[in-house]
Amino acid sequence: MSSFSPGVFGFTDTPTAEIDRLESFYGPLAESVRRLVDVTIRTDVDEETIRRATAEIEAITAQLEKQVAEGPAGVHFNTDGRSWQWGNAAVGLRNAVAPPMEVRVEDGVARAEVVLGAAYEGPPGMVHGGISALLLDHLMGVTASTTNPERRRPTMTGTLTLRYRRPTPLGRVRLEGWIEREEDVKTFVRATIGDEEGTTIEAEGVWIVPRWARERFAPRDPAA
Amino acid sequence: MSSFSPGVFGFTDTPTAEIDRLESFYGPLAESVRRLVDVTIRTDVDEETIRRATAEIEAITAQLEKQVAEGPAGVHFNTDGRSWQWGNAAVGLRNAVAPPMEVRVEDGVARAEVVLGAAYEGPPGMVHGGISALLLDHLMGVTASTTNPERRRPTMTGTLTLRYRRPTPLGRVRLEGWIEREEDVKTFVRATIGDEEGTTIEAEGVWIVPRWARERFAPRDPAA
Numbered sequence: 214m215s216s217f218s219p220g221v222f223g224f225t226d227t228p229t230a231e232i233d234r235l236e237s238f239y240g241p242l243a244e245s246v247r248r249l250v251d252v253t254i255r256t257d258v259d260e261e262t263i264r265r266a267t268a269e270i271e272a273i274t275a276q277l278e279k280q281v282a283e284g285p286a287g288v289h290f291n292t293d294g295r296s297w298q299w300g301n302a303a304v305g306l307r308n309a310v311a312p313p314m315e316v317r318v319e320d321g322v323a324r325a326e327v328v329l330g331a332a333y334e335g336p337p338g339m340v341h342g343g344i345s346a347l348l349l350d351h352l353m354g355v356t357a358s359t360t361n362p363e364r365r366r367p368t369m370t371g372t373l374t375l376r377y378r379r380p381t382p383l384g385r386v387r388l389e390g391w392i393e394r395e396e397d398v399k400t401f402v403r404a405t406i407g408d409e410e411g412t413t414i415e416a417e418g419v420w421i422v423p424r425w426a427r428e429r430f431a432p433r434d435p436a437a
Numbered sequence: 438m439s440s441f442s443p444g445v446f447g448f449t450d451t452p453t454a455e456i457d458r459l460e461s462f463y464g465p466l467a468e469s470v471r472r473l474v475d476v477t478i479r480t481d482v483d484e485e486t487i488r489r490a491t492a493e494i495e496a497i498t499a500q501l502e503k504q505v506a507e508g509p510a511g512v513h514f515n516t517d518g519r520s521w522q523w524g525n526a527a528v529g530l531r532n533a534v535a536p537p538m539e540v541r542v543e544d545g546v547a548r549a550e551v552v553l554g555a556a557y558e559g560p561p562g563m564v565h566g567g568i569s570a571l572l573l574d575h576l577m578g579v580t581a582s583t584t585n586p587e588r589r590r591p592t593m594t595g596t597l598t599l600r601y602r603r604p605t606p607l608g609r610v611r612l613e614g615w616i617e618r619e620e621d622v623k624t625f626v627r628a629t630i631g632d633e634e635g636t637t638i639e640a641e642g643v644w645i646v647p648r649w650a651r652e653r654f655a656p657r658d659p660a661a
Binding site: 238239242249250254258262266271273287288308310331333334343354369371374377380 | 469480488508511526531554567572593597600
């Protein structure tokens with residue numbers, strides 16, 4: 214994956230305690246931005262208040278910009294096995310675009326529950342079909358990479374097919390993903406998203422171990 | 438679509454000049470929030486500055502919350518044919534989750550060009566595959582609904598299949614969508630997203646006229 218920017222992927226020697234310390238204030242910052250994103254859509258205050266808020270937001274951005282990392286946040290691991298991908302559009306702790314979704318893996322199933330507000334709208338009052346696709350794609354990638362305890366490995370989306378059975382209302386949604394089968398570097402995954410009344414969208418797809426990871430994470434030959 | 442919240446979808450008598458006036462300050466507010474979302478991911482300032490920024494953002498949110506619309510922004514039209522969906526997750530003017538993408542339709546092709554920064558990351562340095570799915574889903578919906586001038590009508594995603602050929606680098610991306618064929622209430626759409634070197638993801642799917650729109654937007658029977 215030669216197009217990865219240097220330094221944005223890989224192992225670092227940052228201790229876990231330092232990651233926890235950083236998350237203790239990066240997390241609340243991003244949460245405050247998520248609430249601002251929501252109210253930016255729904256506010257009905259007068260023009261003057263909006264213009265003043267705009268100027269104040271620009272001043273805060275200028276403060277935060279005084280020292281910034283070049284480029285995006287990347288994906289990192291430390292020697293304890295802790296990993297963080299703070300900028301990820303689906304799960305990033307520091308990314309106000311992300312709800313953020315938290316994926317739990319148990320007994321071969323990846324699950325997530327997330328409350329989607331006004332910022333995730335498509336059809337009126339409904340989750341944007343593409344936001345459901347974003348969350349499903351991410352959860353299915355986690356499913357492919359981590360739900361088989363004997364075969365944890367990096368994977369990338371190969372194909373993804375979504376069947377929209379009915380609109381997904383904004384509010385609480387639940388996702389579930391599981392491995393259907395595995396063939397060499399390919400993992401076939403299924404998943405659903407839905408509300409309290411059941412599944413709204415069914416998904417299936419193929420996740421593939423990228424070339425750069427194949428030597429390190431090659432499936433063991435059972436005959437060897 | 439009985440689950441639509443009342444008042445969030447439909448015609449209003451708000452004049453176009455008033456919509457333009459509102460957009461003249463709602464647009465800059467959301468733009469300032471987009472820059473804040475980006476710097477929230479990339480800032481490297483000290484803890485105290487972060488904590489102060491968090492408190493200031495909360496104060497701004499409290500100001501904007503003094504008067505808010507209940508529920509999400511919805512989709513609106515006025516009697517001039519102007520439409521606005523300010524909260525839309527892909528194209529909403531007031532939604533900092535949206536880049537926002539602007540879709541142009543010409544000669545039967547829907548096109549968009551959008552610059553995706555740190556907030557849209559998946560694999561390190563790359564656009565999240567689910568963000569590409571979000572943009573493709575939205576562009577293909579516009580394609581299904583509007584590129585055939587004789588058959589403009591509301592549509593909802595039925596199925597969507599994405600083939601990921603290679604990762605899409607963060608930066609400028611281009612999308613194109615076109616109708617492959619139409620059958621009664623179904624429109625078969627194809628689309629691509631890519632960078633300067635060509636297509637990174639191919640998409641195809643079926644868009645369906647929702648039941649509530651079928652009477653009003655029924656396809657004309659050519660034999661009638």
